[in-house]
Amino acid sequence: MAPFELVAPATPDEAIAELGALGASDAVPLAGGTDLLFDLDDGRLAPRRVVSLRRLPWQTLDWNGPILTVGSTLPLRRLETDPEVRTRLPGLYTAVRAVGSVALRHQATLGGNLGRSAPASDLVPMLLALDAEIDLVGPQGARTVPVDQFVIGSRRTALRPAELIRSVRFPEPRPSAYLWQRVRPFRDISQMAVAVAYSPARARWRVAVAGFPPRPLLVPEVEDALGPVLPPARSDLDRGAHVLSTRAPIVGDKRASEAYRRQIVRPLLERAVRRASGEKAGS
Numbered sequence: 065m066a067p068f069e070l071v072a073p074a075t076p077d078e079a080i081a082e083l084g085a086l087g088a089s090d091a092v093p094l095a096g097g098t099d100l101l102f103d104l105d106d107g108r109l110a111p112r113r114v115v116s117l118r119r120l121p122w123q124t125l126d127w128n129g130p131i132l133t134v135g136s137t138l139p140l141r142r143l144e145t146d147p148e149v150r151t152r153l154p155g156l157y158t159a160v161r162a163v164g165s166v167a168l169r170h171q172a173t174l175g176g177n178l179g180r181s182a183p184a185s186d187l188v189p190m191l192l193a194l195d196a197e198i199d200l201v202g203p204q205g206a207r208t209v210p211v212d213q214f215v216i217g218s219r220r221t222a223l224r225p226a227e228l229i230r231s232v233r234f235p236e237p238r239p240s241a242y243l244w245q246r247v248r249p250f251r252d253i254s255q256m257a258v259a260v261a262y263s264p265a266r267a268r269w270r271v272a273v274a275g276f277p278p279r280p281l282l283v284p285e286v287e288d289a290l291g292p293v294l295p296p297a298r299s300d301l302d303r304g305a306h307v308l309s310t311r312a313p314i315v316g317d318k319r320a321s322e323a324y325r326r327q328i329v330r331p332l333l334e335r336a337v338r339r340a341s342g343e344k345a346g347s
């Protein structure tokens with residue numbers, strides 16, 4: 065690991081200034097470090113300065129009526145153990161628990177998962193299905209970006225130089241579910257994952273798939289096929305599953321072929337929708 069200066073500012077303005085004083089590859093933010101430390105260790109990144117976000121007042125979880133706001137540096141374990149998250153956003157609860165191990169989740173954060181934006185992230189697909197919005201702060205001030213516009217490619221985000229993820233907002237409680245296929249059930253990367261959520265306000269299903277490059281995706285054609293009700297009619301669920309497995313832009317890579325993913329995505333969607341609808345469904 066190349067040597068670097070570690071700073072731990074106490075305010076967001078100071079953190080932005082520490083990042084902005086050097087170029088993007090010379091100064092990087094550090095949250096839980098579960099991704100970043102590997103990048104530093106293997107030389108993928110060699111910044112001159114690492115800016116720890118640990119002292120920032122962003123380890124927060126606030127319910128304001130139906131709206132949940134999660135500070136970007138809150139350890140995932142705190143999100144997972146909030147009783148209201150489990151009942152009001154069950155898909156988010158499941159997706160968080162899919163990340164690594166309990167020990168890892170004491171360290172890892174939502175902001176770090178978004179900052180990394182890996183194609184097989186377990187959180188990004190759920191955030192897409194829940195229409196999460198990302199609050200950012202940077203040298204030019206604050207702005208809010210829908211998660212669909214924030215994650216733009218494999219490990220590519222809409223973050224501008226010296227900009228930081230401050231928090232993530234979820235607009236309403238939603239019946240929701242997250243299911244994945246892995247070689248090993250836990251501590252592995254998903255070959256294919258499906259996140260579904262039903263928006264009562266919009267009378268619409270949201271469906272996202274993940275596990276393959278370049279990034280997790282919403283699939284509006286499947287949402288159209290599922291229709292406006294919870295639970296969907298059996299024929300609509302069949303149609304949605306058919307559309308997903310035949311028309312979604314699923315690709316193969318070294319972890320699974322396209323044919324396998326197209327085959328497995330169908331039962332994943334059916335079970336996820338049934339689970340979100342309150343029916344018993346397999347894991």
Ligand SMILES: Cc1cc2nc3c(=O)[nH]c(=O)nc-3n(C[C@H](O)[C@H](O)[C@H](O)COP(=O)(O)OP(=O)(O)OC[C@H]3O[C@@H](n4cnc5c(N)ncnc54)[C@H](O)[C@@H]3O)c2cc1C
Pocket residue numbers: 092093094095096097098099100101117136137162163164165168171172173174175176177178179180184185186187223227228229230251252253
């Ligand atoms: C053993 C192991 C198992 C894992 N299993 C899974 C898994 O099952 N599912 C899964 O999705 N992930 C998994 N991961 C990946 C990782 O744990 C998650 O992506 C985690 O959420 C990253 O959070 P962090 O706080 O550790 O991020 P860090 O490592 O601190 O940062 C990650 C990236 O985001 C940037 N960043 C961090 N915070 C901010 C911010 N507030 N604003 C702007 N940029 C920021 C950093 O500069 C860095 O580029 C695993 C990792 C390990 C080591």
